Amino acid sequence: MSVQRQLTNERMSQIVAHNGTLYLAGQVANDLNAGIEQQIRETLGNIERLLDLAGTDTTRLLSVTIYLKDIDAHFAAMNSVWDTWLPKGVAPARATVEAKMAAPNVLIEISVIAALP
Template identity: 60%
Template sequence: MSIQRLRTETRYSEIVIHNGTVYLAGQLDEKHSAGVGQQTRETLAAIDAMLAEAGTDKSRILSVTIYLKDMEADYAAMNAVWDAWVPKGAAPARACVESKLYSPDVLVEMTVIAALP
């Protein structure tokens, strides 16, 4: 089976499609200048756009890993935005971990695995 790579750079591809499954590289708010609520909204918007480019949508997400800079400070605010975004009855498997991210201003990053229709 072929592997399709979209938005490929030297180190990674933003989107990889294989065997009916879409894998997204870590998505985040590129400006990373706002609080965790806004960064979560921007991250989810980026995920929506990437999934659309790959030919699928958030209702087909299988798994998400969420990386938060500060679980204690940001978990509730991130979840408030997340809960409003996830389609009712289509919540994916999910893990949420605290992690030191690539820049001190980045508060949230997400990786996604989704199915194609």
């Protein structure tokens, strides 16, 4: 089974596909000075773009891990945006945790595993 990588640099690949499964690198917002809701929407938009580039979509999500800088302050907002973004009836396995982020302005990072068609 071959491993296919896209958007690769010396450190990581944004997309890795193997044996019918797609793995996305952790995604963050484009505007790290934005508030939590905009960071969530941008992060989810980045995920959608990568899924599309790889030939799949949000209906094929298998597992999602959400990292929040402040789970007490941001969990409800994250769920509110998530619930409007995710198509009904296709909820993946999901974990949400509080984490110290790699940069101080990152409020959310999301890692995704999805099925390929």
